[in-house]
């Protein structure tokens with residue numbers, strides 16, 4: 001029986017605000033196999049980070065609602081764990097690499113101390129053993145002078161080095177799943193490609209499943225096997241990257257791709273840009289949320305929600321997909 005490394009089943013997230021309920025993730029389901037990377041793309045505010053935080057159970061409990069039929073890691077449901085059980089899973093089974101290393105790295109402890117602490121919490125071990133594991137994890141992400149990095153405080157490292165240290169911290173327990181949320185966005189191109197290379201190497205070595213959240217479709221194409229396209233909290237298209245870039249089926253995906261100059265240089269875009277604005281989460285259009293911006297809209301699109309078959313390798317939520 002095949003077992004997905006990560007399987008998210010019917011996940012929703014909403015905020016209760018003064019202006020009403022904001023549905024920011026709307027019944028999404030997807031899975032990632034061991035050793036595979038899946039990109040999660042979509043315009044700002046479409047719910048990518050909320051999806052990640054809900055999977056990890058890191059959303060606050062007050063004012064936010066989360067529901068899921070299940071969130072499985074290697075077949076084990078983590079959707080209804082209590083705080084202590086969740087602490088046992090975070091870092092060991094699933095880890096997150098944030099956009100800002102400051103979110104994960106504590107300024108008052110050395111890098112070495114923080115990486116060792118993650119491993120110690122899950123597996124324990126002697127000081128000597130922990131020190132060696134920590135140095136190995138720094139070397140595995142490409143630091144040649146691991147001892148020097150281990151004794152540094154976060155502020156003594158450059159942005160790229162802090163990001164690599166955070167990857168070392170996320171991978172020190174060899175988790176089954178890593179979620180990287182815009183983890184290279186603020187970095188220059190050479191640091192970005194170094195970080196992606198290190199992630200790829202670690203992934204090959206440990207068969208980690210990676211959910212790579214990014215605005216950068218070119219990077220997702222380079223790093224991921226599959227891609228999920230999200231809009232207003234819903235998944236609109238799931239396919240392998242090759243197919244998306246050569247032949248996007250959802251008008252929204254095609255619109256996103258048309259904004260990448262190098263893609264339009266090889267293949268004329270079907271839509272030159274996405275007209276209009278992302279609607280407010282408190283005032284979403286009925287039926288297909290993309291309808292007000294879609295040049296292929298038909299009356300049916302405003303009346304019913306197009307189905308998205310999450311079990312299908314190639315799925316598209318559209319009544320008139322591009323052929």
Ligand SMILES: Nc1ncnc2c1ncn2[C@@H]1O[C@H](COP(=O)(O)OP(=O)(O)OP(=O)(O)O)[C@@H](O)[C@H]1O
Pocket residue numbers: 015017022024042043044045046047048049050051215281
């Ligand atoms: N505390 C909050 N209260 C109400 N709505 C919120 C709150 N935090 C986030 N949201 C809304 O949730 C939606 C999804 O936000 P999310 O951060 O997941 O977007 P995103 O896709 O990660 O965007 P970006 O690409 O800019 O990081 C947005 O519309 C945002 O305004």
Ligand code: SF4
Pocket residue numbers: 250251252288289290291292294295296297298301306317318319320321
């Ligand atoms: S369902 Fe209709 S409005 Fe929505 S993307 Fe498809 S064609 Fe456009």
Ligand SMILES: [Mg+2]
Pocket residue numbers: 048049050181
């Ligand atoms: Mg985000």
